[in-house]
Amino acid sequence: MNIWEKVTGSDMVKEMKALEWRAAKLPADYLAAWEEIQANLWTYADFSGRNLMPILDGALGLLEEMAMEGQTVQEALGNDIRGFCSALAGDEGAKSYRDKWREQLNHRIAKKLNGQGAKK
Incomplete structure (x- = not known):
């Protein structure tokens, strides 16, 4: 991957088209199920979404393998696709980008408020 592909994201477009x-x-x-997995996983993406490419590839590989074996979606993933995606993203308590931004904003506000109280 060259710098131009990385900056423009064309490498990710190619990967997503292949997926x-x-x-x-x-x-x-x-x-x-694949569409639902994608919708749930994108909330765990970093700024560019590159961190999800190997996870999406692995999830699709699992679906392909289970389909070839003749298993149902419920047998392959269970009934909780959101929980499955959370486990794929890291831990059961994995934080989405919204959670991370909320924590960062709260931290900055608390820092500003504490800084103003100390100046008085």
Whole structure:
């Protein structure tokens, strides 16, 4: 990957197109699960989303393998896709970008408020 691809994100576009091409071959119930996995995982993305590319690739690989073995989506992922995605992203208590931004904002506000109180 060259610097231009990294700056423009064209490398990620290529990767996502390849993932979508693979996902299009899945049975309908697996394709619906894939779309739900994507929707839930993107909340754990960093600024660029590059941190999710290997996770998405692995999740799609799991779906492809389970579909080839003839398992149902529930057998492969269980009934809690959101929990599955949380576990993929790190831990059961993994924080989304909203949680991280909220903590950062609260920290900055507390720092400003504490700084003003000390100046008096």
